[in-house]
Amino acid sequence: MLRGVLVVLLVGLCSGAWPQGDFALEYRAYKDFWETPYVGVSQWLSKNPGLPRDLPGELVGKGARSFTVRAVGGEVLMVTSEDPEAELYVDIDRDGDLSDEKPIARWGVGGRYRWYGPVVVPVIESKGWLAARFNVVTGKTSKDPFMLIARPAGYRTGTVRLRGDRYRIALIDFNLNGRYNDVCTAFGGDYSKLDADCFAIDLNGDGAFSSRAELAPLTEAICVWGTYYSLAVLPDGAKVRLRRVRPQFRLGRLDVGCKEMGLALFSSHTGLLILSGSKGQWDIPAGNYTVMFSAITRVDREGVKWNLPRWFKGRHETGSVIVARYTDDGLIKQLKRGELLREQLASLTIQPGKTLKLGKMGPPLRMVTTVTRQGSGNNLTVLINFALVGQGGEEYERSARRNGASLGPPKLRIFDDKDKLLESGSFLPAWRDAPDYLWEVRGSYRGKFRVEITLNIGPFNPSSKTEWYDVESLPRHKPE
Numbered sequence: 001m002l003r004g005v006l007v008v009l010l011v012g013l014c015s016g017a018w019p020q021g022d023f024a025l026e027y028r029a030y031k032d033f034w035e036t037p038y039v040g041v042s043q044w045l046s047k048n049p050g051l052p053r054d055l056p057g058e059l060v061g062k063g064a065r066s067f068t069v070r071a072v073g074g075e076v077l078m079v080t081s082e083d084p085e086a087e088l089y090v091d092i093d094r095d096g097d098l099s100d101e102k103p104i105a106r107w108g109v110g111g112r113y114r115w116y117g118p119v120v121v122p123v124i125e126s127k128g129w130l131a132a133r134f135n136v137v138t139g140k141t142s143k144d145p146f147m148l149i150a151r152p153a154g155y156r157t158g159t160v161r162l163r164g165d166r167y168r169i170a171l172i173d174f175n176l177n178g179r180y181n182d183v184c185t186a187f188g189g190d191y192s193k194l195d196a197d198c199f200a201i202d203l204n205g206d207g208a209f210s211s212r213a214e215l216a217p218l219t220e221a222i223c224v225w226g227t228y229y230s231l232a233v234l235p236d237g238a239k240v241r242l243r244r245v246r247p248q249f250r251l252g253r254l255d256v257g258c259k260e261m262g263l264a265l266f267s268s269h270t271g272l273l274i275l276s277g278s279k280g281q282w283d284i285p286a287g288n289y290t291v292m293f294s295a296i297t298r299v300d301r302e303g304v305k306w307n308l309p310r311w312f313k314g315r316h317e318t319g320s321v322i323v324a325r326y327t328d329d330g331l332i333k334q335l336k337r338g339e340l341l342r343e344q345l346a347s348l349t350i351q352p353g354k355t356l357k358l359g360k361m362g363p364p365l366r367m368v369t370t371v372t373r374q375g376s377g378n379n380l381t382v383l384i385n386f387a388l389v390g391q392g393g394e395e396y397e398r399s400a401r402r403n404g405a406s407l408g409p410p411k412l413r414i415f416d417d418k419d420k421l422l423e424s425g426s427f428l429p430a431w432r433d434a435p436d437y438l439w440e441v442r443g444s445y446r447g448k449f450r451v452e453i454t455l456n457i458g459p460f461n462p463s464s465k466t467e468w469y470d471v472e473s474l475p476r477h478k479p480e
C-alpha cells in the first residue's frame with residue numbers, strides 16, 4: 001500500500017515533464033490589513049502569562065502585555081499594552097531584551113483595532129539575506145479581551161502563462177521564516193497549525209484571491225483546470241518555475257449525491273482541486289483530501305447565478321476542525337449537536353478504483369429555527385436563531401452570492417396572534433458565528449407570537465410553515 005502511494009507520487013510528478021516556463025514575481029506590501037490574498041487565520045496570539053524583565057521605558061508600569069509570534073524558525077517576543085496610544089516593541093535582535101528596541105511604526109487605528117508594521121526580523125543565520133516581514137493588529141474578540149494577530153506584511157506576485165491563458169499568482173511566506181518555498185506535506189484545514197507557505201491563483205480572473213477556492217498551502221504540484229504542473233520556487237520567492245506534468249495518479253470516484261454541488265478539495269500532492277458540474281461525480285487522484293470549501297449553485301430563470309456556500313463553523317476562527325464520521329459504506333454519519341444536525345464535512349479519502357459516495361445532500365433546504373428565552377420579568381429576552389439545513393443534515397450560510405455579489409444578512413419580524421408587528425430587525429452580518437437575534441421583550445409582551453425570517457438565497461428558499469411560540473412557555477437558553 002505504502003509502496004503504491006510512493007509510486008503514484010513519484011511517477012505523477014516526475015515522469016513526462018516538459019518545461020512550461022519560469023516566471024518572475026515581485027514583492028507587494030499589503031496596503032490594507034484585510035486585503036486579499038487574505039489567509040483566514042494568521043497567527044492569533046493570546047498574551048503570555050508573564051512579562052520579560054527588560055521592558056522599554058515607555059511601557060514600565062503601564063500594564064504591559066507580552067506575546068510570542070512564531071517566526072524565523074523560532075519564537076519572537078513582542079510587548080505592548082491595552083492603552084490605545086501604546087507602542088509595539090518587537091525583539092528584533094532576539095536577545096530576549098526589549099529595552100534595546102525601537103517602537104514599530106503604527107499604521108492606524110480603526111474601531112477596536114490598532115495596526116503596526118511592517119515588522120522586519122532578519123534571519124540571523126542568513127547574514128541578513130532573509131527576513132520575516134509581518135504586520136501586527138491588536139484588538140479584542142468576544143473570547144479574548146486583548147489579543148494580537150500577526151500576518152505576513154506582503155506577498156510575492158506575478159503573472160504566469162499556462163496553456164495560453166494568463167493567471168495572477170501569489171506566494172505568501174506564511175510561516176514567517178523569510179523563505180517562500182516551504183512546501184506543505186499535510187494539512188487538515190487549520191491554518192493555525194500550518195508550518196508551510198501558501199500559494200494563490202486567480203482562477204476566475206476577477207483580480208482577487210478567494211481565501212477558500214483560490215488559496216491553499218504551497219504544494220510541489222498544482223492542478224489548473226484538470227492540467228497538472230510541478231511548482232518550484234526560489235527561496236526568496238523572486239522566481240517560480242512551472243512545468244506541465246503528465247498525471248499518472250490512480251483514480252477513484254467521488255460522488256457527492258447532489259448535481260448542484262461544487263467543492264474545493266486540497267491534498268498535498270495535487271494542491272487545490274476545484275470540482276463542479278458532471279452531476280456531482282468526479283474521478284480524481286486517490287488520496288486524502290481536506291474539504292476547503294463547498295457550495296451549491298443554481299442559475300434561475302432570469303439567468304442570475306446563485307451561489308450558496310456550505311457553512312464551515314469555526315474553521316477559520318478557532319482552527320478547530322470537526323471531522324465528519326463515515327460509516328463503512330462511505331455514508332456520512334450525521335453528528336448531533338444541541339437540537340440541530342450540524343454535520344461538518346471536513347476531510348475525505350478516495351481509494352483507487354473505488355467510489356466514495358456521500359449521503360444525499362443539497363436542496364431542498366429546510367430552516368431549523370430555535371427560540372429560547374433568558375431572564376424574566378423586566379429582564380426577559382427571547383433568543384432566536386436558525387440553521388439552513390440540506391438533505392444530508394449539512395448546513396449552509398445564511399446569505400447567498402447573487403452573480404458573485406454578497407447579499408445582506410437575514411431579516412426578521414415578529415408578530416402576535418392578531419398579526420400586530422411586535423419587533424423587526426436584522427441578524428448580524430457576522431454569519432460565521434451565527435449569533436442569536438435578541439428580542440428584548442422585558443415586561444411589555446406576554447402571549448403567543450410567530451417569527452418571520454426573510455432570506456437572500458434566491459431559488460434555494462425553503463418552504464416554511466408557521467410555527468407559534470409562547471413567551472411564557474419557551475425553553476430556557478442553554479449556551480453551547
Ligand SMILES: [Ca+2]
Nearest residue numbers: 091093095097
Ligand atoms: Ca532585543
Ligand SMILES: [Ca+2]
Nearest residue numbers: 173177179182
Ligand atoms: Ca516560509
Ligand SMILES: [Ca+2]
Nearest residue numbers: 202204206208
Ligand atoms: Ca479570483
